[in-house]
Amino acid sequence: MSADRGYHHGDLREALIETSFALLAEGGLQRFSVAAVARRLGVSTAAPYRHFPDRIHLLGAVSAAAAHDLGAAITTAADAAGADPADRLAAAAGAYVRYVVGTGAGFHVIYAAELNGLPDGARRDQTRALMTVLLDLAAATGCASYQEAVQLVEATIAVAHGYTSLFADGFFARKSSSVDAIAARATTAARALTTRSQQ
Amino acid sequence: MSADRGYHHGDLREALIETSFALLAEGGLQRFSVAAVARRLGVSTAAPYRHFPDRIHLLGAVSAAAAHDLGAAITTAADAAGADPADRLAAAAGAYVRYVVGTGAGFHVIYAAELNGLPDGARRDQTRALMTVLLDLAAATGCASYQEAVQLVEATIAVAHGYTSLFADGFFARKSSSVDAIAARATTAARALTTRSQQ
DNA sequence: GTCTATATCTAGATAGAC
DNA sequence: GTCTATCTAGATATAGAC
Numbered sequence: 001m002s003a004d005r006g007y008h009h010g011d012l013r014e015a016l017i018e019t020s021f022a023l024l025a026e027g028g029l030q031r032f033s034v035a036a037v038a039r040r041l042g043v044s045t046a047a048p049y050r051h052f053p054d055r056i057h058l059l060g061a062v063s064a065a066a067a068h069d070l071g072a073a074i075t076t077a078a079d080a081a082g083a084d085p086a087d088r089l090a091a092a093a094g095a096y097v098r099y100v101v102g103t104g105a106g107f108h109v110i111y112a113a114e115l116n117g118l119p120d121g122a123r124r125d126q127t128r129a130l131m132t133v134l135l136d137l138a139a140a141t142g143c144a145s146y147q148e149a150v151q152l153v154e155a156t157i158a159v160a161h162g163y164t165s166l167f168a169d170g171f172f173a174r175k176s177s178s179v180d181a182i183a184a185r186a187t188t189a190a191r192a193l194t195t196r197s198q199q
Numbered sequence: 200m201s202a203d204r205g206y207h208h209g210d211l212r213e214a215l216i217e218t219s220f221a222l223l224a225e226g227g228l229q230r231f232s233v234a235a236v237a238r239r240l241g242v243s244t245a246a247p248y249r250h251f252p253d254r255i256h257l258l259g260a261v262s263a264a265a266a267h268d269l270g271a272a273i274t275t276a277a278d279a280a281g282a283d284p285a286d287r288l289a290a291a292a293g294a295y296v297r298y299v300v301g302t303g304a305g306f307h308v309i310y311a312a313e314l315n316g317l318p319d320g321a322r323r324d325q326t327r328a329l330m331t332v333l334l335d336l337a338a339a340t341g342c343a344s345y346q347e348a349v350q351l352v353e354a355t356i357a358v359a360h361g362y363t364s365l366f367a368d369g370f371f372a373r374k375s376s377s378v379d380a381i382a383a384r385a386t387t388a389a390r391a392l393t394t395r396s397q398q
Numbered sequence: 399g400t401c402t403a404t405a406t407c408t409a410g411a412t413a414g415a416c
Numbered sequence: 417g418t419c420t421a422t423c424t425a426g427a428t429a430t431a432g433a434c
Contacts, residue, residue: 012417031385035409044419049411051417092285113369154371155388163353164362170312172353180379192391211399234427243401248429249399 013051015041019060024104060120067126070131073099085140086194093190096160097183117185141178141194212250214240219261226366259317265304266325271331272298285393286338290369291336292389295359296382358389
């Protein structure tokens with residue numbers, strides 16, 4: 001989902017997906033529009049409809065690509081974090097922040113309710129793989145049950161998504177606003193989720 | 200911001216604010232529109248403009264009311280949580296989830312970037328008061344500095360906002376989807392943020 | 399203070415020319 | 417495969433009647 005593409009007039013389909021990421025990163029789903037993507041690429045507003053039947057299918061393709069790339073980013077970050085399972089899961093939160101601030105495509109896009117009816121096999125495979133990556137990281141920390149692993153994943157993503165979303169809304173003070181600073185805080189907060197309670 | 204209002208034809212201004220909350224709770228900022236609020240109240244789409252010069256000023260009034268009510272909800276929850284400062288701050292996360300799921304008006308609305316230019320004194324006072332409530336709760340846990348308290352507030356809100364926002368996007372499985380269940384998990388996760396690390 | 403009517407804008411989506 | 421042109425729909429906002 002990130003490899004060898006010719007540029008539009010060559011591969012408009014791939015260019016539409018890439019430019020969708022750029023638009024999402026700048027203005028969120030709020031300001032995303034098929035027309036804006038087309039304008040950004042210098043093609044007519046009708047052109048995208050040769051490649052995607054409607055807006056939802058374009059977002060579905062973005063969702064699939066994001067699930068794939070985010071899963072890869074998380075795996076890479078976990079491996080870089082070393083052997084401790086709790087550190088590896090916490091690193092996933094930091095990777096989430098960095099990926100989503102850069103692309104605008106977090107879980108609110110990947111798992112958007114409006115995509116639920118889409119019979120998109122590629123997307124289904126990528127989202128399942130992403131969830132498997134997360135559940136494996138959570139299970140490795142010593143969860144007693146599948147249910148517990150699910151809830152640990154939810155908590156980790158909630159922390160990461162919360163930081164990302166407040167950051168995107170411009171909530172954090174200027175001086176604390178570097179992506180890396182926010183990612184580091186998300187990692188620290190996520191790490192606390194697996195620390196055995198000991199007051 | 201929640202007391203004695205006659206109904207529209209009596210107090211349309213107040214009714215517009217209340218109905219804005221209902222719309223935000225149902226569809227988020229995404230689907231909020233002045234026209235939809237008017238329709239819901241059975242008045243013409245022009246009527247709101249007799250009370251607010253434009254959409255932004257209506258959202259500003261919503262922001263002020265939300266900051267006030269959320270601050271009150273957090274104070275109440277903290278007091279109900281008892282004397283332990285860490286429990287009191289964690290309770291704020293649970294109160295945030297319950298309030299924002301019910302009203303749709305979280306920090307992304309209260310501190311929305313599009314409201315930054317608004318010279319709205321009431322809103323400024325309410326948002327400052329809300330932040331003071333949170334900083335006091337954080338400081339009481341034994342923060343070494345103002346900066347540390349700010350970051351603890353940020354982490355607590357990030358957790359709460361993350362849960363809320365994933366919940367609103369329909370991410371959680373059906374069976375785990377009661378507001379109270381999500382609020383409880385947010386409280387637990389927030390509580391972990393102040394637990395002294397001890398592996 | 400509210401209504402009807404309207405002007406303007408933007409988005410989604412389609413038809414038909416090239 | 418892309419363009420021009422166009423239709424529809426919904427939103428913001430204003431003007432003027434009542």
